[in-house]
Amino acid sequence: MTPLHPIDLAVMSCYFLVLLWIGFRVMRSKRGESESETFLAADRNMNLFQTTASTAATDIGGGFSIAMGGLGFTLGISGSWLIAISGLSVVMASFLVVPKIKRWADRVKGLTTGDLFEQRFDRRTGIMAAILVGLSWFTFVGGQIIAGGKLLQVTVGMDLSVAIFVAGAVILAYTAMGGLKAVIFTDVFQMTILLVGVVFVLVPIGIVRVGGIAAMFAHFRSDSETASMVQWGAAGWSQVLAWFFSIFPVWFISIAGFQRIVAAKDEKTARRAFLLTGVPIEWPLFAIGSTLVGMFARMLAPELVDAELATPTMILLLLPTGLAGLVIAAYVAALMSTADSCLIGPVAIFVNDIYRKLMKPHATDRQLVRVARIATIVLGALAIVTAYLLPRVLDLILYAYTFGAAGLFFPTLGLLFWKRTTASGAFWSIITGGTSAVAWTIAGEPWVAASYVGWATSCATLVTVSLTTEHSDDEDLEAFAT
Numbered sequence: 001m002t003p004l005h006p007i008d009l010a011v012m013s014c015y016f017l018v019l020l021w022i023g024f025r026v027m028r029s030k031r032g033e034s035e036s037e038t039f040l041a042a043d044r045n046m047n048l049f050q051t052t053a054s055t056a057a058t059d060i061g062g063g064f065s066i067a068m069g070g071l072g073f074t075l076g077i078s079g080s081w082l083i084a085i086s087g088l089s090v091v092m093a094s095f096l097v098v099p100k101i102k103r104w105a106d107r108v109k110g111l112t113t114g115d116l117f118e119q120r121f122d123r124r125t126g127i128m129a130a131i132l133v134g135l136s137w138f139t140f141v142g143g144q145i146i147a148g149g150k151l152l153q154v155t156v157g158m159d160l161s162v163a164i165f166v167a168g169a170v171i172l173a174y175t176a177m178g179g180l181k182a183v184i185f186t187d188v189f190q191m192t193i194l195l196v197g198v199v200f201v202l203v204p205i206g207i208v209r210v211g212g213i214a215a216m217f218a219h220f221r222s223d224s225e226t227a228s229m230v231q232w233g234a235a236g237w238s239q240v241l242a243w244f245f246s247i248f249p250v251w252f253i254s255i256a257g258f259q260r261i262v263a264a265k266d267e268k269t270a271r272r273a274f275l276l277t278g279v280p281i282e283w284p285l286f287a288i289g290s291t292l293v294g295m296f297a298r299m300l301a302p303e304l305v306d307a308e309l310a311t312p313t314m315i316l317l318l319l320p321t322g323l324a325g326l327v328i329a330a331y332v333a334a335l336m337s338t339a340d341s342c343l344i345g346p347v348a349i350f351v352n353d354i355y356r357k358l359m360k361p362h363a364t365d366r367q368l369v370r371v372a373r374i375a376t377i378v379l380g381a382l383a384i385v386t387a388y389l390l391p392r393v394l395d396l397i398l399y400a401y402t403f404g405a406a407g408l409f410f411p412t413l414g415l416l417f418w419k420r421t422t423a424s425g426a427f428w429s430i431i432t433g434g435t436s437a438v439a440w441t442i443a444g445e446p447w448v449a450a451s452y453v454g455w456a457t458s459c460a461t462l463v464t465v466s467l468t469t470e471h472s473d474d475e476d477l478e479a480f481a482t
Contacts, residue, residue, distance in 0.1 A: 004155050004316065008325025012156075015329035016170060018189075019336075023174030023182040036368040039179030040111055040348045042263035046184055051264045051273035054187035056281045057194070058256045058341040059086060065194070065290060065331060066147040069311030072294020073304065076220065076229025079294070080287040081240050085247045087282035093251040094274035100416050100480045101258065102267040111262065112345075113255060113408070114353035120415045121423035122474035123357070128430050129408060130353040134346040136404030137255045141383035144339035145171070147308075151332045154312045167336060168384040175340040176376040179369075180259055180348075183340050190333045195281070197319070197327035198311075199289040205318045206296040219299060229295060245451040249405035253412050255345030256338075343383065347375045403441075406454020407434025410462050416480050418466075423475055425466030433458025 004012075026038070037043055046054070060068075064083060071079025104110055108119065113133045118126025148167035153160045174182055210216045220229040228234035251257050257274070264270035290311065297310035300317060304310060315327050351372045356363055363371070407430045414421030414429075437454030440446075471477065 004325060004328070005321045007322050008328065009156070011322060011325035012329040012332075015326065015333065019186050019333055020170070020174050020177075022185050023177035026178030026182040026185065034365070036351075036365045036372070038181050039369050039372055040344075040351065041259070042179075042181040042184050044106070044263060045265045046260075046263045046269070047265060048269050048272055050184055050188055051260055051269055052276045052281075053191040054184040054263075054337075054341075055090075055257065055260045055273050056277045057187040057191040057337045058260070059090070059277070059338070060282055060286045060290075065198075065335065066150065066308050066311060068287070068290035069294040069297065069309075069314075070307035072291035073298050073307040073310040074294075075235055076226075076231070076295055076298075077288075077291055078228075078232055078235035080283075080291040081235055082243050082247070083287035083290070084283045085240075085244050086250070087278040087287065089248045089251040089278075090257075090274050090282065091278035093257065094271050094278065097252055097412075097416065098261055098271045098274050099267055101261050102264065102270045104480060105262045106267075111352045112349050113253070113258060114349055114357075116258075117411070117415065117426065120476055120479045121426050122472055125423050125427045125430070127353060127358075128427055129411070130349045132407045132430055132434050133253060133255050133404055134349040137342045138346045138379060138383060139403065140342040141339045141380070144335050144342065145384060148332045148335040148339070150306075150309065151312050151328065151335065154309050155316060155328050164384060167332065167339075168380060171336045171340050171343065172377055172380040175344060175380070176373045179372065180263060180344050183337060183344060184260075184263060186333065187337050187341075190330050190337055193326060193330035195285070197315075197323065197330060198293065199285050201323065202315060202318060202327065203289045203292055206293060206314060209318060210296055210299050216295065216299060220295075226298070229298065242449050242451075245449060245455065246405065249409035249455075253404055253408040255349070256341040259341070259345060259348070339383070343376065343380055346379055347372055350375045350379070403434065403437060406437030406451055406458060407431075409433075409455065410458045414462055414466070419477050419481075420466055421462065422466045422469045423472045424469040425462050425464075428465050429458045429462035432461045 034043070060083065064086070068079065068083060071082060101110075101116070104116070104119065108115075110116060110119065112130055114126040114130030116126075117129040145164055145168050149160055149164035152158045152163035152167060156163075158166070174186070178185075207213060207216075210219070217230045220226040251274075260273065261270045264273060293314050294307070294310040296318075297304060297314050301310075301313050304313060312328065312331070315324055315331070319327060351368055355371050356368060360367070410433065411421070411426040411429045414426060433454045436457040437450045440450040440453045
């Protein structure tokens with residue numbers, strides 16, 4: 001594989017220094033009584049461009065950017081349905097979930113999923129929801145660190161273990177300094193370069209290099225082993241349904257999405273940002289664009305042993321000096337952005353739902369920020385260790401999605417749309433849904449996917465327990481009424 005030119009390495013170094021500078025500037029610019037609002041909620045004043053870029057970068061800029069190239073390399077164009085499902089999820093969330101959560105968050109200064117469930121149900125259910133979503137998104141962090149490490153390994157020639165450590169260290173540095181506001185500011189820069197570099201530069205260059213779309217399709221159709229690469233239904237209904245049940249619920253319960261809703265300056269901004277993320281950014285731009293890059297690699301570098309290296313390989317092979325370094329840097333940084341977005345969520349949950357509510361209710365603003373920075377470093381270090389244990393990016397991402405979605409999807413729908421949902425119904429739905437999904441995964445998923453079992457168990461428990469129990473005195477039935 002062609003190594004990066006020294007100019008590309010210089011561009012990458014400057015890029016990462018800028019990210020660290022942004023984190024430092026945010027840390028220095030906001031001190032005082034509202035410092036925790038900056039660190040955990042980005043001051044709740046992000047505009048449409050900032051909110052959209054950060055929402056999109058959190059999802060497609062992460063493990064999906066690596067995984068989609070791999071799916072394009074192995075499955076072909078039908079692999080794009082993976083992100084199409086995510087796009088559908090975020091569009092639906094923009095209409096159904098965003099308005100209710102944003103109104104509530106602005107009214108009561110809500111910060112986390114734990115706040116959301118505690119407001120509607122009770123403290124016990126809020127703590128349980130916070131722990132479940134925090135654990136599931138903490139697992140997600142490791143996948144992003146692995147993806148960033150793989151990019152550094154391929155493009156810079158760095159040992160994978162060292163690359164994972166370096167990627168993790170940079171994430172911890174600027175996240176611990178600037179919190180959510182620094183993450184959002186860096187997301188804007190990263191997403192712009194990533195989208196332009198991959199979709200509007202790399203894809204057109206790749207099309208020219210393979211002789212045009214028609215020539216590429218003809219090439220794959222000429223061999224019976226690759227003919228399915230240009231068939232939209234090649235992934236198969238069972239695979240697409242498995243992706244759907246694992247991915248579709250995520251935008252309804254995502255802690256990273258939740259924080260973007262909280263950080264947006266108003267309801268209209270949050271709703272439009274989610275809609276634009278789904279269409280046109282996720283589908284069709286990135287879904288088809290990133291899949292095509294994997295297909296280019298199948299033609300131009302068919303000897304690749306690891307399909308998930310298809311995208312970085314094409315960046316090195318097709319992009320000119322300087323631009324290759326910039327896009328690689330944006331790719332690695334976007335992976336970091338997803339990691340830090342998924343890390344700052346569990347950090348916010350620990351600081352707000354565990355430390356402030358259970359350990360030190362009268363903590364000062366400065367104490368909360370100090371604890372948040374310590375928690376960022378500790379949880380981030382644990383995530384790096386996790387990254388060594390589960391080395392395949394896509395498996396880790398889907399596992400994290402399944403774990404969180406199984407326990408929280410139906411309780412969240414009940415919280416927002418079904419007043420008959422009781423605190424007991426939500427609590428036991430979370431417990432049984434998440435536990436059954438994890439147990440089924442450990443058992444090797446016999447017969448059906450773990451997400452199916454988790455969904456069915458969670459839904460049945462929510463309905464049964466809610467219909468057989470009464471609302472407690474702590475419940476606020478009007479909290480999310482239209």
